[in-house]
Amino acid sequence: MTQDRKRGHRxxxxxxxxxxxxxxxxxxLRVGLQATEAIAREASPEELAESLPMPAPLAAPQQCVSDPDLVPLLEAMETREDxxxxxxxxxxxxxxxxxxxxARIQEKLAELRASEAALRATIALADEAAESDLTRLTSVYENMKPKDAAALFETMDPDFAAGFLGRMRPEAAAGIMTGLSPETAYLVSVVLAGRNAEVPRE
Incomplete structure (x- = not known):
């Protein structure tokens, strides 16, 4: 049993x-690391630089030697680029x-369109006013006595008189035509017939 105990304790x-x-x-290891850090903190940058290995020297830059034959070509390319x-x-x-x-043309076109629209509106108002005046005047001639109206129509231009007679009711126009002189009645009839002849039949 003594031997077993010795073997168990080994x-x-x-x-x-x-x-x-x-x-x-x-x-x-910890002590060594702490000591290294402390030394690194206390050491100056110059000392650290001295302790580091020196880098390998850089190779001298190579100079680019231009080919004399390329100079005219380069100058020609620069001239063309300019x-x-x-x-x-x-x-x-x-x-x-x-x-x-x-932009100016567009502005002018816009102004012309606006002017054209205003002109059309003015012409439409003028036409409407003229039509209203003609209708009113035609009604006045229709309501006059045929003899008085005929005396007035006798002084009118045949085209002007034919225009009013063409707008009147047939019975009123006939009463006025009866009071006209034969020459005036003939001229007015020719104008009215010519207008009707220009109207398409179909």
């Missing part, structure tokens, strides 16, 4: 020894001028 001692070594190593830029600027200015002209 593994426990080995485990404790391993744990102790690990703890000691961990403590030393011409294209100037042409583009001129086209841009022309486009702006055209836009301004187009």
């Amino acid at each position: 593994p426990g001692r080995g485990t404790l020894a391993i744990i102790a070594v690990l703890l000691l190593g961990s403590a030393l 011409r294209l830029r100037m042409r583009e600027e001129r086209m841009t200015m022309r486009m702006r001028a055209l836009q301004v002209a187009d």
